[in-house]
Amino acid sequence: MRVAFLGLGTMGWPQAANLCAAGHELTVWTRDAGKAERFAHEHGATAAGSPKEAVAEAGVAITMLPDSPQVEEVLDDAEPPEGSLVVDMSTIRPSASRALAERLGERGVGFLDAPVTGSRPKAEDGTLTIMVGGPAADLERARPLLDAMGKLVVHAGPSGHGSMVKLINNTLAAVNAAGLAEGITLARAAGVDLDALGEVVGSGSGSSAMLELKAGPMREGDFEPLFKLEHMLKDVRHCLAEARALSLELTVAGAAESLYAAADTEGFGGQDFAAVIRSVERD
Amino acid sequence: MRVAFLGLGTMGWPQAANLCAAGHELTVWTRDAGKAERFAHEHGATAAGSPKEAVAEAGVAITMLPDSPQVEEVLDDAEPPEGSLVVDMSTIRPSASRALAERLGERGVGFLDAPVTGSRPKAEDGTLTIMVGGPAADLERARPLLDAMGKLVVHAGPSGHGSMVKLINNTLAAVNAAGLAEGITLARAAGVDLDALGEVVGSGSGSSAMLELKAGPMREGDFEPLFKLEHMLKDVRHCLAEARALSLELTVAGAAESLYAAADTEGFGGQDFAAVIRSVERD
Numbered sequence: 001m002r003v004a005f006l007g008l009g010t011m012g013w014p015q016a017a018n019l020c021a022a023g024h025e026l027t028v029w030t031r032d033a034g035k036a037e038r039f040a041h042e043h044g045a046t047a048a049g050s051p052k053e054a055v056a057e058a059g060v061a062i063t064m065l066p067d068s069p070q071v072e073e074v075l076d077d078a079e080p081p082e083g084s085l086v087v088d089m090s091t092i093r094p095s096a097s098r099a100l101a102e103r104l105g106e107r108g109v110g111f112l113d114a115p116v117t118g119s120r121p122k123a124e125d126g127t128l129t130i131m132v133g134g135p136a137a138d139l140e141r142a143r144p145l146l147d148a149m150g151k152l153v154v155h156a157g158p159s160g161h162g163s164m165v166k167l168i169n170n171t172l173a174a175v176n177a178a179g180l181a182e183g184i185t186l187a188r189a190a191g192v193d194l195d196a197l198g199e200v201v202g203s204g205s206g207s208s209a210m211l212e213l214k215a216g217p218m219r220e221g222d223f224e225p226l227f228k229l230e231h232m233l234k235d236v237r238h239c240l241a242e243a244r245a246l247s248l249e250l251t252v253a254g255a256a257e258s259l260y261a262a263a264d265t266e267g268f269g270g271q272d273f274a275a276v277i278r279s280v281e282r283d
Numbered sequence: 284m285r286v287a288f289l290g291l292g293t294m295g296w297p298q299a300a301n302l303c304a305a306g307h308e309l310t311v312w313t314r315d316a317g318k319a320e321r322f323a324h325e326h327g328a329t330a331a332g333s334p335k336e337a338v339a340e341a342g343v344a345i346t347m348l349p350d351s352p353q354v355e356e357v358l359d360d361a362e363p364p365e366g367s368l369v370v371d372m373s374t375i376r377p378s379a380s381r382a383l384a385e386r387l388g389e390r391g392v393g394f395l396d397a398p399v400t401g402s403r404p405k406a407e408d409g410t411l412t413i414m415v416g417g418p419a420a421d422l423e424r425a426r427p428l429l430d431a432m433g434k435l436v437v438h439a440g441p442s443g444h445g446s447m448v449k450l451i452n453n454t455l456a457a458v459n460a461a462g463l464a465e466g467i468t469l470a471r472a473a474g475v476d477l478d479a480l481g482e483v484v485g486s487g488s489g490s491s492a493m494l495e496l497k498a499g500p501m502r503e504g505d506f507e508p509l510f511k512l513e514h515m516l517k518d519v520r521h522c523l524a525e526a527r528a529l530s531l532e533l534t535v536a537g538a539a540e541s542l543y544a545a546a547d548t549e550g551f552g553g554q555d556f557a558a559v560i561r562s563v564e565r566d
Contacts, residue, residue: 094473117487131483152486156479164473165483168466172489175462175535182458182533183451186522189529190377190447196439200414200448203435204400206455208491239469246472250465251563252458255538280534 002027003145004058006051006074007090008039011116012064014123015089015149017043022148029054051078060142063088067234068096075100082108087142089130091115093238094160094167095245097133101159110138113159114146115166119226127151133162167242170235171253174273176210178256181277184218194219214274223271230269233260285310286428287341289334289357290373291322294399295347297406298372298432300326305431312337334361343425346371350517351379358383365391370425372413374398376521377443377450378528380416384442393421396442397429398449402509410434416445450525453518454536457556459493461539464560467501477502497557506554513552516543 001024005016008030016039020026026045030036033049040047048054055061055078063086065071071090080086086104088097088111097113104111112134122128130150132139139146139155146153156165183206187197198215201207217223236257243250262279263269284307288299291313299322303309309328313319316332323330331337338344338361346369348354354373363369369387371380371394380396387394395417405411413433415422422429422438429436439448466489470480481498484490500506519540526533545562546552 117483129483129486131479152482154479154482155476156483157474157476161473161475161479164470164475165480168470168475168480169484169487169489172462172466172484172491172494173487175465176455176459176489176491178535179455179458179462179539182526182531182536183455186526186529186531186533187447187451189531190444190525191440192444192447192451193438193440196414196437196444197448197451199435199437200400200412200439201452201455203412204452204456205492205496206452206459208455208459208493209488210491211455213488242473243465243469246469248465248469248472248563250469251542252461252535252538253465255535256462259534280531 001025001059002057004029004048004054004061005064006030006054006061006078007064008035009064010120011123013039014120015064015128016045018126018148019145020045024145024148027054027058051075054078055080055084058084060085060087060145062145063090065090068092072096072100075104080104080109085110085112085138085141087112087114087145089114089116091166091235092163094163094242097163098160101134110135110141111159112138112142113162114142115162116150117166117169123149130154131156131162131165133157133164134159164242167235167239170232171239173210174232174236174260175252175256176208177214177273178259178276180208180210180215181218181259181280184215185277185280217272217274218277223268223275225270225272227273228269229260229271229273229275230264232273233257233264233269236260284308284342285340287312287331287337287344288347289313289337289344289361290347291318292347293403294406296322297403298347298411299328301409301431302428303328307428307431310337310341334358337361338363338367341367343368343370343428345428346373348373351375355379355383358387363387363392368393368395368421368424370395370397370428372397372399374449374518375446377446377525380446381443384417393418393424394442395421395425396445397425398445399433400449400452406432413437414439414445414448416440416447417442447525450518450522453515454522456493457515457519457543458535458539459491460497460556461542461559463491463493463498464501464542464563467498468560468563500555500557501560506551506558508553508555510556511552512543512554512556512558513547515556516540516547516552519543
């Protein structure tokens with residue numbers, strides 16, 4: 001079965017490469033035609049000149065794009081054939097995922113929202129976590145492909161639930177990182193030894209993945225982007241919007257949003273989200 | 284060297300028991316005289332009728348009491364002898380620790396703030412984390428005792444810094460647990476499979492000690508107190524007050540405080556702090 005891969009960015013490129021390495025026949029498209037040609041040459045895939053050309057012969061089309069406007073535009077252009085399956089691995093709002101599933105469903109095309117966690121190194125190693133929303137039968141169809149890209153593939157529920165799980169995970173990360181930024185800033189202001197603090201918290205009830213990953217960059221002011229602050233802000237806002245649509249006000253996540261928004265306004269949007277500490281310092 | 288132990292509560296009792304087991308000669312006092320006698324009988328210690336009697340012959344006096352008013356009152360009654368050392372293992376405000384250090388110092392008595400993390404099982408196993416504020420020489424004097432009660436003994440810095448590290452750790456736990464409560468509530472409202480969510484978050488950037496320890500109790504509504512919500516609220520408020528004294532406004536910790544305060548008002552103060560999820564649900 002031929003597979004179309006649309007979007008060869010930071011994450012898409014290594015994901016598509018792993019599909020080729022696992023023996024799948026790929027037709028790739030990305031906005032930069034030269035980049036698609038280069039990928040095709042390096043990994044033994046076929047480059048397509050348009051989304052439509054890419055999906056024409058494909059049983060499954062995978063999209064890995066910045067946000068819902070790009071996913072919607074590319075899929076409108078592509079017109080995936082009846083009976084085929086679209087697997088969107090971008091991070092978009094659950095409501096946008098559900099709308100796409102409905103629209104494609106009317107034309108006899110299946111749809112899974114299948115966003116990922118893990119950054120580029122995990123995309124390269126094929127060890128991403130992939131959370132899938134949509135019918136179980138469609139997930140089984142896509143599973144050999146997902147297994148080539150991820151280590152943990154979790155069926156989160158019906159359409160939109162993959163996206164929702166992704167947004168909740170990222171919002172938890174955003175809250176934990178913002179709390180950590182406040183803790184480090186207070187410790188500094190009080191003159192507390194930060195190594196001692198890290199040792200105690202790391203072995204105790206305050207520990208988190210964010211402590212392990214972001215305490216160092218926050219302390220050193222090293223904001224080389226692994227995940228951009230503006231993308232984290234986007235995810236937290238998507239999450240708050242979904243909550244509001246369900247009549248839920250998220251107090252702590254809302255407070256975190258205000259810190260990321262302040263950092264974004266101060267010009268840290270393109271840097272790593274560890275830069276949220278800059279807006280605590282300026283309070 | 285004789286050691287006085289003042290306060291045989293949930294934590295104090297097993298801590299004192301470990302000191303006896305390590306061969307230290309203990310004189311114990313606690314508000315309930317019968318309890319002190321019982322401890323003395325079970326662990327081969329001496330029971331004292333008053334704090335003053337307990338510390339009279341002791342080189343080191345250890346306090347493990349609810350909050351600063353109790354610590355201050357007991358130490359005022361005790362009048363530790365000149366040249367002795369007081370080790371306060373209660374969780375009190377750093378400013379209160381510093382004031383005690385100063386007051387005792389004027390009478391030639393040393394003082395360490397040495398609060399602990401880890402609940403009763405770790406107190407029983409002697410595997411607490413102990414964070415110490417005060418002079419290094421006093422810490423060395425107390426170290427054989429601390430090693431009998433804890434696995435990790437960290438010198439956090441000068442007087443008050445042990446208390447500050449403890450408050451920051453607990454505030455991070457409070458923030459991470461409040462964020463988790465919001466995430467679980469949103470997932471539930473959206474109909475997301477909570478097992479799938481836990482699997483994804485547990486392997487990703489949103490994971491935390493609180494996810495491991497409190498997601499289950501939050502989901503099951505099991506608020507059997509391991510650490511009471513009113514105590515967590517007290518710690519977060521102490522932390523916010525210390526920050527304010529340093530002209531720092533903690534936005535996210537402040538939002539968490541409002542959730543714990545709402546849960547406390549609703550009558551959950553005596554239950555485990557996982558009950559913070561009740562105030563998210565009622566938003």
